Amino acid sequence: MLFALNENNVKIAATPKARGKCPSCGETVIACVGEIIYPYWRHEQKSPSNCVAAQYENEGEWHATWKFLFGKEFAEQYIRQGDKTRRADVRLNNGLVIEIQHSSIDTREIRARERFHHKMIWVFDASGPVAAGRLRYEQGYFHWIKPRISIRNCQVPVFLDVGFGSTFEIHELEIKKILKEDWHTYRTTVFKGTGKLMTRDEFKGKMFFADEALKNASPVSDFKKQYFNIGPSIQLDLF
Numbered sequence: 418m419l420f421a422l423n424e425n426n427v428k429i430a431a432t433p434k435a436r437g438k439c440p441s442c443g444e445t446v447i448a449c450v451g452e453i454i455y456p457y458w459r460h461e462q463k464s465p466s467n468c469v470a471a472q473y474e475n476e477g478e479w480h481a482t483w484k485f486l487f488g489k490e491f492a493e494q495y496i497r498q499g500d501k502t503r504r505a506d507v508r509l510n511n512g513l514v515i516e517i518q519h520s521s522i523d524t525r526e527i528r529a530r531e532r533f534h535h536k537m538i539w540v541f542d543a544s545g546p547v548a549a550g551r552l553r554y555e556q557g558y559f560h561w562i563k564p565r566i567s568i569r570n571c572q573v574p575v576f577l578d579v580g581f582g583s584t585f586e587i588h589e590l591e592i593k594k595i596l597k598e599d600w601h602t603y604r605t606t607v608f609k610g611t612g613k614l615m616t617r618d619e620f621k622g623k624m625f626f627a628d629e630a631l632k633n634a635s636p637v638s639d640f641k642k643q644y645f646n647i648g649p650s651i652q653l654d655l656f
């Protein structure tokens with residue numbers, strides 16, 4: 418949790434010895450600031466009563482980089498639907514949600530978030546596989562050995578953070594099994610796909626544009642289709 422609220426309900430970042438209010442449950446949160454950890458807030462009470470924010474207490478620098486890209490106004494928003502509250506990592510003016518995923522996530526949770534937010538896109542951290550040489554990309558194409566399998570179950574647009582300030586928007590994804598030889602021969606999964614490589618700023622521009630263009634997107638129809646139907650010529654004007 419990067420932001421708590423002060424007494425005027427303004428979002429504040431964690432600074433040494435600060436105290437604040439949890440934006441979701443209203444309980445007291447205390448700032449955790451150290452030399453190694455990225456500053457964050459945690460509930461004063463060790464096990465806060467079912468607060469959704471408690472699930473997200475200790476997120477690191479990677480999350481912070483993406484949230485600060487959009488500004489604190491849009492970061493960490495708590496959305497209530499009926500008796501359910503979920504947190505959106507980033508939610509723009511017209512409701513487009515950007516979920517930023519560093520750790521592994523199972524298919525059930527992917528489905529649950531997509532059903533809840535509907536108008537959303539995913540950003541997965543893929544910088545590790547790039548550094549390990551398992552994910553290769555160039556403009557228009559990528560190839561990923563031993564990928565994050567759960568990504569294939571995403572029903573909304575997916576971006577990969579490939580590191581070096583670049584983001585890859587997946588257009589088409591093909592899943593293959595290949596034979597690989599290291600110490601021994603084994604079958605492994607490979608993602609092969611097409612897409613668009615963009616800088617973080619281009620990504621940000623596109624998200625604000627998509628948020629505006631898709632503000633009337635119907636919650637019952639295929640959001641991914643609507644997203645990719647945004648006129649390509651207008652998209653190009655952005656960059």
Ligand SMILES: [Zn+2]
Pocket residue numbers: 439440441442443444460465468469470471
């Ligand atoms: Zn709370």
